[in-house]
Amino acid sequence: MGSSRSDVVHEPIDPDTGPVPPARHSPWRGQGPVVGVVAVGGALGATARYGASLLWVTPPSAFPWTILLVNAVGCAIIGVFLVLITEMWTAHRLMRPFFGTGVLGGFTTFSAYAVDFTRLVQDGRIAIAFGYLLGTLVVAMTAVWAAMAATRRVLGVYGGGPGRRAAR
């Protein structure tokens, strides 16, 4: 367990830069395919978010449930995905940029979150505005934490040994 924990230390905070430190001299070398899959993933994610906003329309001055749920679902999925891909599988090098950076990054949004808050404030719906601002934060952080913990637990039980950080 001691040796496996050392792998965790090299995992960067930023999931988009990958486990290998970027080369100082040529950070852009071989980036073409990565940029391509991020673009396709981002288009898919944005389309899914737009579809959700059409399916579950929220009136302008109401609580923006749809975007809250989109962000919460995206956070839960990224928790499962990044634990699987960093602690369990050795995935194809384009898998993480496509799904993590592209699809989930394109699906979830911070700009609509902030702008919907300002719109609610300008409409005088102060309680709803702050409920939305803090509610999204709490739900999203809980979703990513719970998803990561649950995935590590399942990997620990069914993965032939404890998940790397499940041993904590």
Place this chain on the structure above:
Amino acid sequence: MNWLLVIAGGLVGAPLRYLTDRAVQTRHDSVFPWGTFLVNMVGCLVLGLLTGAAAEGAASQRLQLLLGTGLCGALTTYSTFSYETLRLAEEGARLFAVANVGLSLVVGVGAAFAGTGLAHAIWG
């Protein structure tokens, strides 16, 4: 047509986030996720500007779908923001985790207000 506008915006927004994040992360050694922070703040400013312009009748529904739902939506991210915050806390950088949340919320909301105000000043 509406779907194509969102797709086109997403095709540009997500790689713009990736390339900006990468450019920022290769230029400093801090564990603080400045790359994600930067794209989120820029997205809040632009979407604020666009929303303000739309309220003044200066931005069409189609422009909002292309630049708002598509571009700004894909440029900004909540999943990476929350994951990075949790990773900072897990690695013992609790102060950075709290700072990431505090700064992102305060500056993001500030940027959205600034964008809207700027739009009213320009097109109002």
